[in-house]
Amino acid sequence: MTSCAYLGLNETKDYEALVKDSKITSAGQSIFKKNCVSCHGEMLDGLVGPDLTDERWKYGDGTVPAIMITVTEGVEKNGMPSWKEKLTREDIETVAVFVRSRRGSNEGRPESSAH
Ligand code: HEC
Numbered sequence: 001m002t003s004c005a006y007l008g009l010n011e012t013k014d015y016e017a018l019v020k021d022s023k024i025t026s027a028g029q030s031i032f033k034k035n036c037v038s039c040h041g042e043m044l045d046g047l048v049g050p051d052l053t054d055e056r057w058k059y060g061d062g063t064v065p066a067i068m069i070t071v072t073e074g075v076e077k078n079g080m081p082s083w084k085e086k087l088t089r090e091d092i093e094t095v096a097v098f099v100r101s102r103r104g105s106n107e108g109r110p111e112s113s114a115h
Contacts, residue, residue, distance in 0.1 A: 007068055007089065015064035018097045028098025031091050035083070044102050048079060052099050053106040062103050067096035 018024050032044075039049035050058070059075070060066025071092050074082030083092055 007065070007072060007092075009065045009068065015097065015100070018064070019101045021097075024094055025098050025101045028094040028096070028101070031087070031095040032098055035087065036095070039079075044099070045106060051106065053102050053104070055104050062100065064093070064096045064100045067099050068092050071096060 032040075033042075036049075039047055040052055041047045041049075044052040046052070055062065057066070059070045070080070071087075072082065072084045074080045076082060087095070
């Protein structure tokens with residue numbers, strides 16, 4: 001599993017269980033609406049930023065810890081902001097759980113042109 005000392009990622013934490021917890025995913029959705037929709041779209045299917053509902057991941061494998069690392073560090077040169085100064089570690093985890101919960105949700109939907 002991916003590890004990152006800064007985030008204090010816990011190798012034994014069951015992130016997949018959090019993905020099934022609607023309290024956490026709806027809190028994550030609020031954080032996403034406030035901070036991420038402008039670039040990734042209301043449906044997470046991509047605007048300036050890429051589609052987050054497919055199974056293609058440029059950074060990592062689409063697991064909660066991998067998403068947390070991308071969101072924390074950002075990819076500033078490509079237009080993805082770093083959120084470590086703007087969101088708390090808990091908020092980053094919560095929003096990552098929400099994004100993970102939508103992973104693969106575009107199955108059956110036609111390919112979006114924005115990647
Ligand atoms: C200003 C526009 C912008 C905002 C706001 C933004 N993103 Fe992004 N995001 C991007 C861009 C552009 C990329 C693609 C970076 C690249 O390809 O190197 C990206 C990439 C990502 C990736 C990596 C996808 C992959 O395939 O590995 C994740 C995950 C992500 N963003 C999540 C978020 C979350 C969560 C938020 C809100 C906290 C957010 N983004 C806010 C523009 C944005």
